Amino acid sequence: MKEFLIKRVRTEPSSNPRASTGSLQVDEEGIIRAADDTAEALFGYGILQMQGLPMVDLVASREDNPLAPPLNDRLETGESALITALHATGYFFTINIRRSLTETDTATSQTAQIRPRQGTPLDTRILRLAEDSAGLGIWEMDPDSNRIYWSEGVFHLLDLPPGNQLDPEHVLFYFQEHQARVRRAFLSCLRRGEAFSMEVPVLTARQNQRWLRLTGHSLNDGQRSRVICGTAVDITARRADAHSAQTWKYRTQSVLAASDDLIVIMNPELEIVAVNRAYSDAFEAVFGITPNVGDQLQDLLEDHPDERRLYNRLWERAMGQEGFCVEMPLIQSDEKLPVYEIQFNRIFSPDGELLGAAHVGRSKSAPHSEAQEHVHYLNSHDPLTGLLNRRELLQRLSRALNVVRESGTPHSLAYMDLDGFSTLNARFGSGGCDRYLRALSSMLINRLRQRDTIARVASDQFVIILDNCGTDEATKVCHSLRDAVAEFEFDWRGATVQTTISGGLLPLHLEQDASPEHCLSLAADLCETAKTTGPASLSLYRPRAGIDDETATREELAQLMHAITTDAIELHFQALRPIASATWGDHVEVLSRLHREPRDDGGSYSELWRPAAFMPLAERYDLGYALDRRVIARAIEWLEANPLMQPRLKMISFNLSASSMLDEGFAREIASQIQSSSFDASSYCFEIREAHACDYPEAAKHCCNVLREIGCRIALDGAGVRGQSHRLIGELGASIVKIDETLMQGLASNPLQVVMVEALHRMATLSDAVTVAPFIEDEATLKKVRELGLHFGQGYRLTQPELLNELAPPEKTATGRTGVAGR
Incomplete structure (x- = not known):
């Protein structure tokens, strides 16, 4: 056995001259039998991964092989040599290598003994091996220096390269909506010494969903916390197993509930594992006791010894042999009871372990009358x-x-309520309204698929379960039904009965763990809120809208309706500045601000209402398309009033809401307005958010296709947020790619974000699209954007938002001088 001592050689002046020395033990056949952690890190291999590798695989050529002459001869004399080594990732580097003077050919035979480790230092390779095999990591925080130390396991759990420099706030980002919960646990442990243990989801640096169990403990000296430490354990597989078990439980319950047969499943100890309602009812009717999951057959039949012995024999036989069938009533002493054909079958695990047996009984009596x-x-x-x-x-x-x-x-629940039905009832009476409801019900049934479910839950209220229908398609169905009801006319004694309908739409996957009663109540609340916005309205459930107080929501909704109906919209713009090279002309994005009604006390709001506050509300109550229509129409009117903008306006862009994309007539209507405009269609740009394009792919493609057909440009906004930019750039025909805000914030200090932004820029360039870096708020971010070569920048560091009127070019006066009209 030969031992080689290796050390990396660097040519940089700033490199560390005291670099650590690693060790490799190689047998006579040139196979590596042992490597310490320094050698593994030097060559880029994991724990014990170098064992069994040929030494020749670690060098660049035969001349660099320390086991081949003439290099081997030099090393045998005690000399050292510089050779070119091959890293696990494929790049070459230089190392200094020499033979160890310690003999390792023979080993001293010792008697193995087991001792407690106690204060003996732990080999770091053992720690790494334990972390890799158990999927865990160890963290430690020193309150005095305010530093947090991670083992390699924690870096691996978050898909980060070991040693990457991170700040605590950046780490909290991986916990998404659970950031506040994790922060509170750490602070309680630090300040009050309270231990914690929690299971939280994380989104890793590679966009992988993972579940971790975080634990934390305070190690104190009796007066103050000396250090807090804990572990992070990957429990993704366990959670997946639990979810799979729960899924099978729901499947079993669904199958049992859907069958009228008598079904019960027992484990080998004759304990009930699953039972359906039909069996429970029949068993209770005969024996006077209701069987439930967890009950023992012996206990249930304690007062019926004859039946207990019979069922014991049947179930023992079912556990010991292949399936068989018997015909018998549930109790032998009553001949009037129905006879059942009962099939017994054993149940095995994939490993062949006996899990129990199933009993399926089907009545041989005549069918229902x-x-x-x-x-x-x-x-x-x-x-x-x-x-x-x-x-x-x-x-x-x-x-x-x-x-x-x-x-x-995906399934969806629509709760729909006729508008002004009480007025119809007073005008046409119950006879006319009853006939109208019957005719309307027939029309609704004909417009739905056979697999959909429609019910009447009140005099003028209908509920529809849309089978296998996601949010995108369900919204279209609700809009179609709304239009159909508005057009439906019913003749009654020479008069026409006609009204509209409003509704609330609840995608069931957003509340899949709720009870049916809760979902129905929630959909009814959405419908009631929709009716407050006016007739023929639809309210779509959006749990992330960030609006919890229903009273405050209704007040804000009234403010939003006032701004839209009274056109209390103030248009601003923010310019996009060229970064990579000078570009002539104006490139601007239109921004909207809303004026609110005075408060009840007569006072007014000090600031205009910004999109970040009112857009979630508009999206939730399906008002985004109405707002977009007004903003775009106002902007086109302004352009027509300023014809001198034509030579210098290169692009004017608008953000489109999700509800605008989902409205089938929106894109056609806007396209018609642009075609009537004196400005070229190519100067108009419409921004589609990547998140919306992923949630509603068909609606996004339809909207973009209509606008591109007349020559408008499409921008992919929020690029990178879902990791689908490479696909959406082509599918939407985007000529502009706008980086997401989360990638821009802290860009200068985060190398991972730099890599992602650079990748998006390359993808856009290959697709002949230009890139826009928004939210440039400081000099460091601007410098990094210039280094990456992005085409345009936007943010407070470059330009501030201004009133749209400030963009108007100066007009020539009668004297030939220039001036701004109205000034």
Whole structure:
């Protein structure tokens, strides 16, 4: 066995002359048998990964092989040599290598003994091996120096290169919406010595979803915290197993609930694992006790010894042999009870372990009579319209929620209420309105698919479960039904009965863990809020809108409606400045600010209402398209009033909301206005957010195609937020790529963000698109953007937002001088 001592050689003046020396032990066949942690780090290999590698794989050529002559001869004499080595990632570097003078060919035979480690220092390779195999990392914080130390395991859990310099706020970013919770736990541990343990999701640097269990403990000296430390353990696999188990539980429950057969599953100890309602009802009717999951068969039949012995024999036989079938009533002593055909089958795990057996009993009695079927129909349907009633709706809604939880298939719930129905009732009476409701119900049924569910839950309220229908498609369906109801006319005694309908739309995947009653109540609240915005309105549930106080929401909604209906919109602009090279002409983005009504006390608001505050509200209540229409129309009017802008205006861009994309007629309407404008269509640009394009892909493509057909430009806004920019640039035909705010903030100090921004810039360049770096707020960010070569910049460091009128060019006066009109 030969031992080689190696040390990296650097030519930089600032390199450390005292670089650590690593060790490699190589056998006579040239195979590496041992490597210390310094050698592993030097060559870029993980723990124990170098063992078994040929030494020749670590060098650049045969001349650099320390086992081949003449280099081997030099090393045998005790000389050292410089050779070119090959890193695991593929690059070459120089090392100094020499033979160790210590003999390692023989080993002293010792008797193995086990001792507690106690104060013996732990080999760092053992720690790394433990972290890799267990999926954990160790962290430590010194309050005196305010420094946090990580083991390599923590870096690996967050998909970060070991040794990367990070600040605590950057680390909290990976915890997304759980940042405040993690921060509170750390502060409590630091200040009061409170230990913590929590399970939290993280989004790693490579955009991987991962679940971690974070623990923290305070090690103190009795007076103050000396240090706090803890672990981070990857529990993603365990959570996935638990989710899979829960999914199978829901599937089992759904299958059991959907069957009228008597189904029960027992484990080998004859304990009930699963049971359906049909079996429970039949068992209770016969034995006077309700069987539940966890009950023992012996305990349930304690008062029926004959049946207990019979069922014991049947279940023991079911556990010990292949499936068999018997015909018998549930209890032998009563001949009047129905006879069941009962099938027993064993259940095994994938490893062949016996998990239990299943009992499926099917009645051999005659089917239900027509009278029973009629009673069932009356119990589940509305007598006036023939639609389902509330009770049957809740049962089907429960099954729909189970499907969403199990398979992730999107379902949506629409709660719709006729506008002004009480007025119709007073005018046409109950007879006319009842006939109108029946005719309207038939029309709604014909416009829905056969697999959809529609129910009447109140005199003028309908609820629809849209099967396998996501948010995008469900919104289109609701808009279609809204238009159909508005156009529907019913003749009654020479008069026309006609009204509109408003609704609330709840995508069930957003509340999949809620009860059917809660979902129905939530959809009803959305519908009520939609009616406050006016007739024929639709309110879409958006849980991330950040609006919790319903009273405050309604007040803000009234302010928003006032601004839209009274055109209390003030247009501003912010210029885009060229970064890579000088470009002539104006490139601007239109911004909107809203004026609010005076307060109840007569006072006025000191600041204009900004988009960050009112857009979530507009999106939630489907008002974004109305606001976008007014902003774009006002901007086009302003351009027509300033014809001298034509030679210098190169681009004027507008942000489009999600509701504008989802409105099928929006793009056509805007395209018609632009075609009527005296400005070239290529000067208009419309920004589509990457998140919206991912959530509503078909609507985004339709909107972009309509606008591009007339020559408008498309910008992909928020690029990088979903990691789909490479696909969306081509699908949307984007000629401008606007980097997301989260990638721009702290760009100068975060190398990972620099890599992502550079990658987006390269993708855009290859697609013949220009890049825009928004939110440039300081000199450091501007310098980094210049280094990366992005084309345009935007932000307070470059330009401040101004009133749109400030963009107007100076007009020539009668004397030939220039001046601004109105000044």
